[in-house]
Amino acid sequence: MSGATQGLVTFSAVDADAALAAALARSRTEILAEITAAKLKGRGGAGFPTGVKWNLAGAASSDEKYVICNADEGEPGTFKDRVILTDVPDLVFAGMTICGVAIGARKGIVYLRGEYIYMRPKLEAVLERRRRHALLGEQIHGKEVAFDIEIRMGSGAYVCGEETALIESLEGHRGEPRNRPPFPVDTGYFGRPTVVNNVETFACAAAIMAKGAEWFAAIGTEKSTGPKLFSVSGDCARPGVYEFPMGITVAELLQAVGGERAKAVQIGGASGRCVPAAEFARTICFEDVSTGGSVIVFGPERDMLHVARNFMEFFVEESCGQCAPCREGNAKLLEGIVMLEEGRCSARYLAELGTLGEVMQCASKCGLGQSSPNAFLSIVQHFRDEIMGRTARRPSGSEKE
Amino acid sequence: MLVTEQQRLKEEIGAWVQKHGASQASLVPVLQEIQAKYHQISEYAMQEVADHMGIHPVEVYSVVTFYSFLNPEPQGRFVVRLCRTISCDMAGKDRVARQLENDLGITFGETTPDGKFTLEWANCVGMCDQGPALLVNDEVYPHVTPDRVAEIIEQCRKVFGPLAVHHSHANGRKAARS
Numbered sequence: 001m002s003g004a005t006q007g008l009v010t011f012s013a014v015d016a017d018a019a020l021a022a023a024l025a026r027s028r029t030e031i032l033a034e035i036t037a038a039k040l041k042g043r044g045g046a047g048f049p050t051g052v053k054w055n056l057a058g059a060a061s062s063d064e065k066y067v068i069c070n071a072d073e074g075e076p077g078t079f080k081d082r083v084i085l086t087d088v089p090d091l092v093f094a095g096m097t098i099c100g101v102a103i104g105a106r107k108g109i110v111y112l113r114g115e116y117i118y119m120r121p122k123l124e125a126v127l128e129r130r131r132r133h134a135l136l137g138e139q140i141h142g143k144e145v146a147f148d149i150e151i152r153m154g155s156g157a158y159v160c161g162e163e164t165a166l167i168e169s170l171e172g173h174r175g176e177p178r179n180r181p182p183f184p185v186d187t188g189y190f191g192r193p194t195v196v197n198n199v200e201t202f203a204c205a206a207a208i209m210a211k212g213a214e215w216f217a218a219i220g221t222e223k224s225t226g227p228k229l230f231s232v233s234g235d236c237a238r239p240g241v242y243e244f245p246m247g248i249t250v251a252e253l254l255q256a257v258g259g260e261r262a263k264a265v266q267i268g269g270a271s272g273r274c275v276p277a278a279e280f281a282r283t284i285c286f287e288d289v290s291t292g293g294s295v296i297v298f299g300p301e302r303d304m305l306h307v308a309r310n311f312m313e314f315f316v317e318e319s320c321g322q323c324a325p326c327r328e329g330n331a332k333l334l335e336g337i338v339m340l341e342e343g344r345c346s347a348r349y350l351a352e353l354g355t356l357g358e359v360m361q362c363a364s365k366c367g368l369g370q371s372s373p374n375a376f377l378s379i380v381q382h383f384r385d386e387i388m389g390r391t392a393r394r395p396s397g398s399e400k401e
Numbered sequence: 402m403l404v405t406e407q408q409r410l411k412e413e414i415g416a417w418v419q420k421h422g423a424s425q426a427s428l429v430p431v432l433q434e435i436q437a438k439y440h441q442i443s444e445y446a447m448q449e450v451a452d453h454m455g456i457h458p459v460e461v462y463s464v465v466t467f468y469s470f471l472n473p474e475p476q477g478r479f480v481v482r483l484c485r486t487i488s489c490d491m492a493g494k495d496r497v498a499r500q501l502e503n504d505l506g507i508t509f510g511e512t513t514p515d516g517k518f519t520l521e522w523a524n525c526v527g528m529c530d531q532g533p534a535l536l537v538n539d540e541v542y543p544h545v546t547p548d549r550v551a552e553i554i555e556q557c558r559k560v561f562g563p564l565a566v567h568h569s570h571a572n573g574r575k576a577a578r579s
Contacts (some may be wrong), residue, residue, distance in 0.1 A: 073527055074525060074527075075525070076486040076487055076488070076524070076525040076529070077486075077487065077525070077529050078525075078527065078529070079527040079528060079530060081527075082527045114468075114470045115526045115527060115536060115541075116527065117539045118539050118540055152429075152430065153429075153430070153433060154468075155429060155432075155433065155468035155470040155471050156468055156469035156470035156523075157467065157469065158524060158525075169429065170426065170429075171425060172424075172425035172426050172427065172428030172429055172454075172464065173464065174463055174464055174467040175467060175468070190426075231529060231530070232530065233488040233529035233530045233532070234487075234488055234529075235491065239529070239530035239531075240530045241530070266487075270486075270487075296487060296488055296529070298491075302491070307487060310485075310486065310487045310490055311487065314486060314524055314525075317524060320467075
């Protein structure tokens with residue numbers, strides 16, 4: 001089902017029960033210190049230090065706190081969370097439970113994207129088994145520790161992967177992002193302190209509990225520690241989920257997946273950046289090219305303008321429409337792409353679109369709008385010769401034609 | 402809508418609200434139940450849900466129209482969603498799209514006159530390594546080729562409507578998967 005070629009090497013080898021037992025043998029402060037020492041950063045893409053997040057939520061005073069697992073994996077080119085939840089769901093649930101113990105929360109929620117509803121019955125069965133084995137419930141491992149997990153389904157909205165939009169959706173509203181601050185660690189689900197982490201982040205947290213912060217921090221680079229899962233698709237011989245240490249170069253990754261002929265690679269999905277062949281020596285980590293794990297390979301024959309159009313159509317559709325820079329800006333950039341396709345965009349106007357993109361990056365309310373021009377801007381930057389001065393309209397494969 | 406149908410829907414919504422809770426946090430789960438059973442969230446249903454939760458019907462409408470899996474308009478018994486995002490696009494989604502239109506006799510965004518099928522685009526369904534991929538209701542179909550489209554559609558026809566053969570829904574659909 002998962003189709004993973006290289007698969008989850010590290011996660012498959014971690015015993016989820018041992019991870020939870022190791023956490024329960026420690027105090028809250030010790031768990032938080034361990035996560036902080038591992039220098040774990042959020043795996044969803046933003047790369048916020050997990051230790052800081054958990055410490056803030058732990059320090060917040062409230063009788064009710066929440067742990068939310070963001071399984072609204074909607075970034076184009078990303079499917080590692082699907083594989084994690086299929087292959088090692090216990091590790092994720094253990095990670096959430098560990099977080100609950102560490103911050104003093106009794107309730108966890110998995111926000112699973114609507115497109116993954118076929119995974120729900122199996123996940124519910126895993127939760128039920130964990131309850132039977134006292135790994136969830138009122139007395140975990142027979143101790144005075146209570147934590148339970150509920151699965152809630154998304155309904156097909158990419159923006160709900162943004163943590164405050166996700167919380168809005170859980171509260172029964174439109175998935176429109178909130179202003180931050182206040183951050184969810186302080187004012188989250190129903191105004192209570194809430195930790196929202198990616199699926200892979202919780203799995204990492206459990207692995208750290210089982211194998212120690214030192215082991216984790218020794219993998220990767222100074223600022224980007226630990227193993228990272230990559231979802232690889234596009235023009236390569238062996239697409240699938242791969243595990244690499246942070247800090248691998250684009251060229252090394254391409255070699256591993258059989259994509260050496262690539263002329264460009266989109267790293268970080270539609271909201272990420274397009275890296276041309278000339279820059280394949282760059283490293284994938286938080287210090288250089290940052291990613292939540294999406295790698296889309298473009299072969300030599302690909303039309304990069306078509307790629308840009310596909311991404312912009314995605315954002316025009318998925319913008320929640322709340323703030324003007326994102327709502328209007330994305331539509332304007334798509335219009336510009338159509339002009340380029342029809343060969344009637346002046347260099348001057350293209351420069352203006354570039355400025356518009358920069359305005360969107362700094363003026364949009366949430367991460368969606370702030371990152372939506374990235375693909376367009378990087379493609380315009382690196383492939384000007386390819387996209388300008390077109391003489392015939394190319395087929396775009398869109399229903400909007 | 403017949404009065405008896407209205408009465409039935411009303412009772413079912415009452416049961417779903419009881420199952421999920423009457424607070425607004427249960428709004429989306431209740432709407433998902435209505436959508437799954439009725440393939441639509443009618444104005445009457447929205448009003449009914451609003452009454453139960455003590456919120457304005459417009460608030461329910463605003464939520465229904467925000468999410469692409471919730472619909473105020475009637476949808477087909479089978480909603481076919483073809484992923485159009487870049488990896489599935491590069492893997493050949495255009496030809497699958499054309500064949501879907503041919504075999505269903507409708508274009509994207511439409512529902513067949515018999516109410517069986519709705520054809521829609523989906524944004525990234527998370528099967529990028531196994532594209533082109535599509536969803537039929539809750540089931541995912543990876544590696545779809547133009548040739549396999551008819552097979553998938555026929556499996557749906559067999560489990561619903563006058564041509565239905567008598568075996569379980571799930572079995573019929575599984576057979577179409579590889």
